[in-house]
Amino acid sequence: MQKKEYSLDLGGKTLTAQFTNLTDQTDGSLFLRLGNTIILATAVMSLKTQEGLGYFPLTVEFEERFYAAGKILGSRFMRREGRPTDEAVLSGRIVDRTIRPLFSQHIRNEVQIVVTVLSIDEDDPDILAVNAASLALATSPIPWNGPVSAVRIAKIKGRDGFIVNPTYPIREHEEIELDLVACGSARQVPESLLEAALEKASEEIEKIQAFQKKIIAEIGKTKRIVEKPETPAQVSSLFAEHIEEKIDNALLSGAGKAEIYALKDTWMKVFADTIEGGEKTIANDLYEEKINERLHTLIIEQRKRPDGRGFDDIRELYAQAGGFSPVLHGSGIFFRGGTHILSVLTLGGPQDSQLVENMEIQSKRRFMHHYNFPPYSVGETGRVGGFNRRMIGHGALAEKALMPVLPPQS
Structure with missing residues (x-):
């Protein structure tokens, strides 16, 4: 070999x-x-x-x-x-x-x-x-x-210096004050420590x-050449004539993605009616490229965000703790603009801990955060039930953020 x-x-x-x-x-x-x-x-x-x-x-x-x-x-x-x-x-x-x-x-x-x-x-x-x-x-x-390249940097509470790529024993048995790679697991630390x-x-x-x-x-080997498909001149001209001047209105209308999707439907119909036998992928790619290009231009050159907010403005917030149902152990509702979350808490005893048995460790998990993203949350239809990688990833982010503020098991 x-x-x-x-x-x-x-x-x-x-x-x-x-x-x-x-x-x-x-x-x-x-x-x-x-x-x-x-x-x-x-x-x-x-x-x-x-x-x-x-x-x-x-x-x-x-x-x-x-x-x-x-x-x-x-x-x-x-x-x-x-x-x-x-x-x-x-x-x-x-x-x-x-x-x-x-x-x-x-x-x-x-x-x-x-x-x-x-x-x-x-x-x-x-x-x-x-x-x-x-x-x-x-x-x-x-x-x-x-x-x-990637590296994990950890800081043990009460000790000077940083550890490069801390091992499992260190991460399990030491009180880690900062873990730069495991998103969200850092407790409150001084800005100077984060900079260091x-x-x-x-x-x-x-x-x-x-x-x-x-x-x-x-x-290293010579890279393969992958050519970017060229947009036919006829298609570019058609887009400029019927759609180009309407992009700003769709982006800045404040209607979220509805206007952008509606304009796309208009464009695809114009394309299908005008270019007989035309490849829809060409029309779709051109639309996405133009929207992306204009969005960046509006933000960088004109300092305009799609929903009309300034660079320092945040979306309207609303929060409610509890009060959803007396049967639930805990509940919360949180709004940020058009993003709305219902969170439900269930408390159990030590016997309800999840047994984790994988390649790396065998342990018990006492806190689990399950993130669900049903299709109706974005006004769409689709498969209901089960979970995908995105749900697992987003749930893990929230779980790591909350773990440091949970009371100790004792």
């Missing part, structure tokens, strides 16, 4: 990137190791363009393997992994949100990133996954404007960036 390794000292530990021909059918892949935590990251871009698609088809999968921790888990009747755990979904979202903005949104070839945890010790694989995905993409022929943490994170990220760029310069 062919093998090439690169190493970097990071926070007192060795970060090792190993490139082999084990997965040579991929566009880019590597093993990334920190301590005894090892992950495999692969990047593949389909050769086939998906015609008629109105978005960039990127998927990121974070796969946990029980063998990575030397465990045999699962149900009594099926001893293997099933659907992704919440932790796996959240780790995948960290990778997705980091790499997605660096792709051209005009790409219509499917791109898939798969991060598989092969071995896990005391080092968390989530931050490792971002750096591994970046290297897999950056050394591949897939067009991508990276690299990017950001400076430390920047220093470590620069090291990882330099490490990646060295590897890319040595073994």
Whole structure:
């Protein structure tokens, strides 16, 4: 087996990137190791363009393997992994949100990133996954404007200095005052402490960036060219004649998205009636591009926001604590402009704690925040029931924000 390794000292530990021909059918892949935590990251871009698609088809999968921790888990009747755990979904979202903005949104070839945890010790694989995905993409022929780097910075209460990529034992048994990556888990800290943490994170990220760029310069492949589809002159002229001058009114009407959607319906009808056999994707992409372009121009050059607010104005707020039903243990209603939330609380005993059994740890979870986003909340129809990755991610953000203010279990 062919093998090439690169190493970097990071926070007192060795970060090792190993490139082999084990997965040579991929566009880019590597093993990334920190301590005894090892992950495999692969990047593949389909050769086939998906015609008629109105978005960039990127998927990121974070796969946990029980063998990575030397465990045999699962149900009594099926001893293997099933659907992704919440932790796996959240780790995948960290990778997705980091790499997605660096792709051209005009790409219509499917791109898939798969991060598989092969071995896990005391080092968390989530931050490792971002750096591994970046290297897999950056050394591949897939067009991508990276690299990017990630690091976790923690501050233990009562101690000086910061910890780079704190281990599980530290995060479980120490009182963490600031965790820069785990969104929302920071308690109230002085601004100076946050600034110092950001400076430390920047220093470590620069090291990882330099490490990646060295590897890319040595073994990186020539990027594939993905041309942006050109809008036919006839379509551009048609848009300018019938729609262009109406965009500002739709954006600044204060009617939310209703006017924008209505104008889009008008445009698609004009397009269909005028361009016989025209590809609807061209019309859709042009409309979205023009709306996005004009929205940025209004904000940056004219300091106008779509709903008419000034830069320092916030939407109208309303809050109500309790009073929804005497049967419920607790309830709350919160409005911010057109966004309305109903929150319900249920209290239980220690026996109601959720048993968490995953690749990394086995523990009990005493606080759970479930985020639901039904289709009727945006005036649409759709599937009701179950939950998706977005719901899991948003619920985790709220949960981490609330955890520090919960009373101790004792």
